[in-house]
Amino acid sequence: MSWTSTLGLRWPILQAPMAGAQDSALAIAVSRAGGLGALPGAMLSPEGLAAELEAIRAASAGPINVNFFCHAAPTLDRERQARWHRALSPWYDEFGLDLEAVPESPGRRPFDHATCDVLEPFRPEVVSFHFGLPALDLLARVKAWGATVLSTATTVEEARWLDAHGVDAVIVQGLEAGGHRGHFLSNDLSRQMGNLALLPQVRQAVSVPVIAAGGIADARGVAAALALGADAIQVGTAFLCCPESRASAIHREALMSEAARHTALTNLYSGRPARGIVTRLMRDLGPISEAAPAFPLAGAAIAPLRAAAEARGLGDASPLWAGQNASRCRAVPAAEVVRELARGVAR
Template sequence: MTLADRLGIDLPILQAPMAGAQGSELAIAVSRAGGLGALPCAMLSPEAMAEELETLRAATSGPMNVNFFCHTPPAPDPERLARWHAALAPWYVEFGLDIEAVPAGAGRRPFDHAACEALEPFRSEVVSFHFGLPAPDLLARVKAWGATVLSTATTVEEARWLEARGADAVIAQGLEAGGHRGLFLTEDLTTQMGTLALLPQIRQAVDVPVIAAGGIVDARGVAAALALGAEAVQVGTAFLCCPESRASAIHRRALMSEAARHTALTNLYSGRPARGIVTRLMRELGPISEVAPAFPLATAAIAPLRAAAEAQGSGDFSPLWAGQNASRCREVPAAEVVADLSRGVID
């Protein structure tokens, strides 16, 4: 049985879950086109997640991938937070904002019992995780209703770790991928490889199916990944300009401009490395900064700057997540993107 058969999809095309940039509309469109749509839940309350899942179930009978983060919420570090606020203070002054009024709040929640309780009635066919896997009791509960479990690996060691702890398939996330790196066994960015280097190494190291992610935007990329042993591909950036995406107008303009050719890993927007289009914030503070609070605590102080700049039509302080290959990011329906990815590759 192929992975596509196991997932219940016609095409080995997975839409990457993109928290903050999409909701159920994109997942539904990809599902209807024969791929596997994904609903990112890291920024949703259990109640909001349930509403989105109700919408999904009403709109399509196809399988769905429901995605969660598995980070451990950090302990408060007042000294580090003070250094972070000091670093951002000049921009707060520029926009006439009060750094002392920054609200507390993480903005990202890990998979927990409340999320599992809300998810269980929907019996999601696929549940995927970023930053490892949840606690064994939570993972067992997900598997008990028959869900196929996916998780992201950025190194061979992470892939082996995931297989040993129950992942049914591994997503090999190359360095080209947009959004948050899935690394969880190390914070050393020198361990991160490009997709075409990482994929065959993970394929050789594990017995579970491998899904390729990072830099894949067309049928040629799909063919290359399949030739190197992937059973499916996961694509994110190519869907961001689709009408079913919730990416902002500022984000869309950046993706379809020359700016999209210049991306970098940054921890400024959340506290963890993530790939996005280089912004003023990244240029002036440096894309990776030791003063950024631990994930996801950096988000709170960035949010007011982002809102103020976006009100002026600027993405200078916005997380413009994008992979290194945004060449096929177009304003076309998601179904057309899926068809382009599979054209001439899938019989």
């Protein structure tokens, strides 16, 4: 029996957790359709996390994956912060905003004991991590209630590390994937590769199940990933235009336009490389900027710009996260997306 079957899943299909673009509604819809819905917890307050988990359990939707970040909380570098503000100054002038009013709030918190205190009473069946794994005592708490632990690898070396440090399955994030890169052993993006090359290498290198993520949008992509050795697949972009998603109207419009054909890795929105549709901000400053503060501090100065531009109907400063294959991003119920993906699973 496969590990996804032991979780009670009908299909080896996981919905990628997408912080800022979804809440419990999408997770519930995917789980009800036989896949594994995911709730992104990195941007939720303790109260918000509890409310979302209560909604999921009240819906009796089946197994759920709750996802967290494992980044090291950065120390504010005021010199770098000043460079970042200088780089954004023309944009603040354009939108009539005050740079002096920018808060220093990080916006995303790493997984900690306080968060685990909120999570533990709900006993989610799966807990997944991005940017490595939490400290051993935190990992032990999660495993103590029987949760399946997943984490993301962008290289063979990261997959081996995760296998050696207690994950139950590795999410293999190809370079095609949208959103934040999950790398944690090296910041060298040239070491990362697409799924066609990465997936079979990881399959050979680890003893645990592997989950393919990146560039998969339909049944053919599912079949290809499974043929390359994946035990399951994880899909994000294809769910963003579903009615259960919380993606903005601007984001949805971009996803279903020709603009979605041009994505790039950028650190402008958070301080860490993430793939999204190319925006005016990315063209203006370059997608990767040395001035951007460490993750997640860069986002504090971007948030007012995003709000001001979106108020004018513009996505010029919005993080329009998307993978390299948005071809199946449609305004259809999430259950229909799951059914389409499931056609690629051999019976």
